[in-house]
Amino acid sequence: MEVLQILHMNKGNDETSYAQNSKVQRKILSVVKPIIDEAVQKMLCSNIAPIGSMGIADLGCSSGPNTLLLISEIIDAIHATSSCSTSFTEFRVFLNDLFSNDFNTIFMSLPAFYNQLKEEKGAGFGSFFISAVPGSFYGRLFPAKSLHFVHSSSSLHWLSQVPPGLDCQAAGKALNKGKIYISKTSPQCVLEAYSLQFHKDFLLFLKSRAEEIVGGGRMVLSLIGRSSSDPSTQESCYQWELLAHALMSMVSEVNT
Numbered sequence: 001m002e003v004l005q006i007l008h009m010n011k012g013n014d015e016t017s018y019a020q021n022s023k024v025q026r027k028i029l030s031v032v033k034p035i036i037d038e039a040v041q042k043m044l045c046s047n048i049a050p051i052g053s054m055g056i057a058d059l060g061c062s063s064g065p066n067t068l069l070l071i072s073e074i075i076d077a078i079h080a081t082s083s084c085s086t087s088f089t090e091f092r093v094f095l096n097d098l099f100s101n102d103f104n105t106i107f108m109s110l111p112a113f114y115n116q117l118k119e120e121k122g123a124g125f126g127s128f129f130i131s132a133v134p135g136s137f138y139g140r141l142f143p144a145k146s147l148h149f150v151h152s153s154s155s156l157h158w159l160s161q162v163p164p165g166l167d168c169q170a171a172g173k174a175l176n177k178g179k180i181y182i183s184k185t186s187p188q189c190v191l192e193a194y195s196l197q198f199h200k201d202f203l204l205f206l207k208s209r210a211e212e213i214v215g216g217g218r219m220v221l222s223l224i225g226r227s228s229s230d231p232s233t234q235e236s237c238y239q240w241e242l243l244a245h246a247l248m249s250m251v252s253e254v255n256t
């Protein structure tokens with residue numbers, strides 16, 4: 001089955017859920033907040049042509065406290081810039097993730113979120129229409145020229161598929177045997193396969209958003225990076241090596 005059909009973070013709110021295990025991603029959101037503030041401010045103060053309502057999308061929103069935290073950060077930024085943003089009084093907020101994301105848990109937290117918004121910003125601030133858009137961000141998700149602000153955090157490192165060829169055998173041996181990503185022992189062709197897949201995916205992402213965002217709209221993307229240009233350093237691979245080990249030993253336990 002395709003990755004895009006089955007990939008999802010752990011659902012619900014229990015101790016193994018993404019909701020309870022996303023503090024690192026929350027930290028990333030707080031580091032990026034000033035960049036979101038600046039992008040929203042610049043957009044609203046630049047005479048962007050209003051199309052009646054402002055379209056805002058969070059791509060790879062998952063479910064849990066980070067989803068609505070991000071939306072409140074964007075709303076705070078709009079509120080703080082209200083002297084420039086008189087043309088917008090309605091906001092369409094689209095929460096996107098893959099098909100098996102736990103959208104139900106997000107929906108159940110919306111009544112409390114709407115009440116909090118009303119209390120903090122006042123009933124006259126604007127109307128928010130929050131909806132879910134299931135599907136892959138590696139392709140079109142929204143009508144042409146319908147979005148003003150697009151955000152994505154800790155999501156674009158997920159590729160659309162395992163790079164083709166990695167699961168093939170070369171000279172009787174799987175190319176990246178026992179690994180789930182680039183590792184110290186991966187041959188050069190594995191590094192190239194991952195790089196090519198990222199380029200293809202990211203290009204498709206950018207082309208799709210270029211159709212959907214209005215002229216003068218803004219996009220803030222944050223994704224995992226590394227300080228070294230070598231993708232096989234300890235800093236880049238260590239956690240994936242550990243994860244590969246853990247998965248391999250679980251598989252061998254099942255097989256014995």
Ligand SMILES: C[S@@+](CC[C@H](N)C(=O)[O-])C[C@H]1O[C@@H](n2cnc3c(N)ncnc32)[C@H](O)[C@@H]1O
Nearest residue numbers: 025060061062066097098136137153154155158
């Ligand atoms: C680590 S979570 C980040 C969630 C949230 N943005 C945060 O900062 O906590 C990555 C999310 O990206 C989603 N994702 C991965 N590939 C995707 C794709 N092609 N289209 C849409 N969502 C995707 C995953 O399902 C997952 O929910």
